[in-house]
Amino acid sequence: MPHKFNADRRDKIPKQKHRVTNWAEYNESLRRRGDLTVWISEEALALWSAPRRTQPGGQPVYSDLAIKTCLTMGMVFRQPLRQTQGLMCSIAKLLGVEIAVPSFSTLSRRGNGLTLRVQRQANGKAGIQLVVDSTGVKIYDAGDWLEEKHKTQRKGRSWRKLHLGLDLVSGEIVCSDLTTHGVGDSTALPGLLDQIDGPIDLFLADGAYDGDPTCDLLLARFGEGIEIAIPPPKNAMLSSDAAQKPTIRDRQITKIEAYERIAWQKTSGYNQRSRGETLVGHWKAVIGPKLKARSFENQKAEARIGVRVLKRMTELGRPNFERTA
Structure with missing residues (x-):
């Protein structure tokens, strides 16, 4: 950002x-x-x-x-x-x-339906610093050929959404999922967290995960000790009960207003989220941008x-x- x-x-x-x-x-x-x-x-x-x-x-x-x-x-x-x-x-x-x-x-x-055991990440007492990101991957479709041959525009493009979770400490992929393009990032998050055994100390994600439901889910699973860095939009508003019981999102909005967004990114560690984007680029370079x-x-x-x-x-x-x- x-x-x-x-x-x-x-x-x-x-x-x-x-x-x-x-x-x-x-x-x-x-x-x-x-x-x-x-x-x-x-x-x-x-x-x-x-x-x-x-x-x-x-x-x-x-x-x-x-x-x-x-x-x-x-x-x-x-x-x-x-x-x-x-x-x-x-x-x-x-x-x-x-x-x-x-x-x-x-x-x-x-x-079709090949059984692959989920390799759960057990990091012992050390907590995981989790970065999640998603990307679209192409699937088999004759639309590209039709569009080139007949010079027509397709009504829609078929693709899937790949969700990846990276541990900043070990540099390994600790969770992943493939969904249809209509599934939102925050909706796929519970399935990603189910693949992790052990505590999470830090959670980094982009604005697609913004909202109290994501923070409530992380707090319910990993307790109050987890640090969450999700940037709210520019027009984000404080909750109605922010003065008495501020949420994590309320505290982030307050820090951004006080110190500006660049300073918040450095102090919260949000700049490390770029490694999630690097992982996505690594996937498309090694595995490929589409599924066969x-x-x-x-x-x-x-x-x-x-x-x-x-x-x-x-x-x-x-x-x-x-x-x-």
Whole structure:
């Protein structure tokens, strides 16, 4: 938000300069992101076949781990399902392992409702500094082709909304969800908080989460010790009972009026919310700006796999910066 208030002199503000202090380790982690041994382990090969069913019915051939591994490889190397099948066949041949590779139709069918265990974030006694943000991702649609060929304008565009939560301390994605574009950010917040085990010390979000319901939800779940930094709009008004019982939103409005918005952003730590926007940009650069799956359930599974891919890449190594100017 600061650039909105400094727009008239933005070109005169010197840009900060940083350098990476652990370049050798970070460079090695970037190389390992494309290493096949990172994505296919001996455990995955051992659990490739599905366990036999004890109930009547057809016997599954591939385990959920096998389907997840194939879909993960396709997402990492940005391959459609048919090319993913070919990729896995070549990998199995090069590794010299006797495994059956699912066909592209099997990957599509089993991806619908694929069970992925939620990786809950347990941070022990240390509290999480949570930053949440959302972005729109495109889905399969013939509208772009029709618009280009027939020079017509579509009535509406189809897209989904991806919600991501980042821990500022560990730098990991601790919660995520994929919803339709009609679901508001504050409406999706309870589902994101359900994925977190442990206390939250700081909550940062943009103005889409502004309102007493969000603050009441956070206070009810994490107690009075949580710090909340959500910028109210310029025309925000104090509540009717602000003199006797001021809410968190009332106190933020009062501080902004007293010290101006830029000073409030620095003192409250709201400037760190830019890391949430960086995470969104990282998603679209690594995973891509659109989803390949066509059904909503497959799209949710694809988004969950994308979150696991980004978390795995983050675990390989992160850069450490220091300011030089």
